[in-house]
Amino acid sequence: MSEPNDQMSVFPAFFRVEGKGVAVVGNGEEALAKVRLLLNTRADIVLIAEAPVASLMALIIQKDVKHVARPFRGDMLEGMTLVFAATGDAAEDRAIVDAARERRIPANAVDQPEHCDFYTPAIVNRAPVAVAIGTEGAGPVLAQIIRAQIDQTLSPSxxxxxxxxxxxxxxxxxxxxxxxxxxxxxxxxxxxxxxxxxxxxxxxxxxxxxxxxxNSMDKVDGHVWLVGAGPGSEDLLTLRAQRAMMEADAIVYDALVPEEVVAMGRRDAERIPVGKRKGCHSKSQGEINDLLVELGQAGKRVVRLKSGDPLVYGRAAEEMQALRNAAISYEIVPGITSAFAAAADFELPLTLRGVASSLIFTTGHDLTGDVLPDWASLAISGATIAVYMGKTVAASVAERLMQAGLAPETTVAVIENASRRDKRMLHGVLRELPGLEARGDLGGPVMVIIGDAVAGANFSHSEPLAAFKPALAETTGA
The missing domain is CATH 1.10.12 (Lyase 2-enoyl-coa Hydratase; Chain  A, domain 2)
Structure with a gap:
């Protein structure tokens, strides 16, 4: 199977046709459809048709369309801006396209995408606003379905x-x-x-x-949205988050936020990466706070884009305090936190009647001290634990929980890049978890979920942790 490619083979554009000649060549239903479409514009339509069908003749009389009632010749296209070859005969249409191209006029051969210089889109008309939907000739019916959906969302006014x-x-x-x-x-x-x-x-x-x-626009105050980008998949961004990104003059984003999500912001918005990931150039939290204040004081509308939910391990409290101190308005836009995305990928019930009634979010870093945190005792009593940034603390989490009494055979689920197309899912038991830290094949954000409820997950698309065999280190002679 070939690699997916999101690059278009056509460039969407709108032709200026007001007062310009557009030729439709054909006698039948294909030509009728193109004339109807062009009547939505102010083009000077010319129908070249020796013997139009009755419905086509009636339309051109009613709409006063110029009619050339002679067999087609190439010189009839002189001065045209666009040409539609709509005779219903494939070979004849190709000859008309060739004649147009000789005169450097863009041409469209009906139902022959490979012989088209441009495609006719499905159109939602709210003149002067127009929405055009194209499928590069692959699916006219699909374009019509999309057109109907868009038409319903746009106000008639x-x-x-x-x-x-x-x-x-x-x-x-x-x-x-x-x-x-x-x-x-x-x-x-x-x-x-x-x-x-x-x-x-x-x-x-x-x-x-x-x-x-x-009369009220002499000054505009800045505003900041603290936006949760979700776990990484573009279609898990909330509608409110997307609206904020389309309003933003600047988007300040962390390294864990995929470029595909950042690209959903307004095209001309300033995009400012601030890192916040191991191995990436990053700003300190204080520098990020100062940047948000600076942008807000300049009257900018700013989206501070964070992976997952801004209030879950996102250090939003410090940013909110800085904005409050500077009297800059802000609001929180929640996002789907990575634990929920990981559970969805595994079809994993985070709580399960009679098995797990509690859910713990942690980074695991508080297990490095001498005192076992309160949540560890809850894990032993059946709570489900979701460990963020789980790869780097996998060994300490597993060892301390087993020392505290959690069974070594407790099921664990591990996922890299939860919700994304490049996700990787692993499963095993608690005693196998320490080996996670040594895995160089996991470079993305890793979530670890531990608990009895995890046994109810769907592991059909998951790899066993035990199947991983680390590469042997190369040795050199002394």
Whole structure:
């Protein structure tokens, strides 16, 4: 099976066709469909058809479409901006495409993707807003399904709101400072009182709200979202997190957050990596606090993107305190913590009636002292333990728990890169866990789950811990 490739073979673009010639060549239903599609635009449509079917003839008469009632010749395409070959005959359509290409005119051969310079998308029309969905010719039906889903989510009044925005564009450029302030203005324009008035059909109210908004944009305060990016899979990012990322002027992110998640932010947002992972260049927590304050005081809208949930081993308390001290507004956007993602991958019940009624989150680092922490005694009584950053503390966790009385045969589940496509799942028993620290093949974040409830997991996609054979160290003669 070939490697997945998320690069497109086409570049999505919109052609300017207002007042320009677009030719449709064909007599039948294929040509009728293309003419109907083009009637959504202000193009000068030219139908080249010697004997149009009745439905096509009726449409072009009704819509006053220019009709060339002669057999096709290549010179009929002179001056056209686009050409649609829609005769229903594959060979004839290819000849029309060749004629267009000789004149350097982009052409589309209906139902022949390999002979198209461009593809016809499924369109959601809220003029002047248009959403085009393409599948590179692979699945027109799929494009139509997606179109229906998008159509349901967009307000019917979106076009009216966009037209109103055009009327206020010059005023906004004169009165609203460029950069953050102007972006906030338009965000409020499209999602606040102006949009509500347009949606309700109150045009006069919409104008009043737009003027009020213009007069209130002399200064914009900064704001920070502390966002949980989840365990790493893009589709486990919450809707609220994604909305915040689309509003952010700057995204400050940790090394454990995958680039695919960071890329879901606004395209022109400043992206600032701050490390926070072994082996990566990183800023100290104090430097991160200062950076968030600096960005907030500059009026920026900032997403502080953390792996998992910001309130679970994310040091959010220090960042919140710094923002409070600087009087910068902030909010928490929860994320799915890695323990939940790991359990989902293993189909593992973290709590189980009659077996485990308690759940413990820990990093395991508090097992290195002389005093056994309270949670260790809970583990012995049946609680499920989720150990974050589990690879580096696997030996101390296993040894101390066994010393405290937890059975060496207690089931353990280990996962690297929980929820992601490149995840790796392992299983075994507590006495096998110390060998985890020596495994050089596990470079991503590792979660370890220990407890009687773990025995109920699905290990069909998991490797036994005991199956790992470390490579023998090379030896040299003295």
């Amino acid at each position: 979106l076009g009216s709101l966009a037209r109103l925005a055009i009327q206020y564009r010059d005023a906004a450029e004169r009165l609203v400072p460029r950069g953050v302030t102007r972006r906030v203005f338009w965000r409020r324009f499209f999602s606040g009182a102006v949009a509500d008035a347009v949606n309700n059909g109150y045009e006069a109210d919409a104008d009043r709200e737009a003027v009020k908004l213009l």
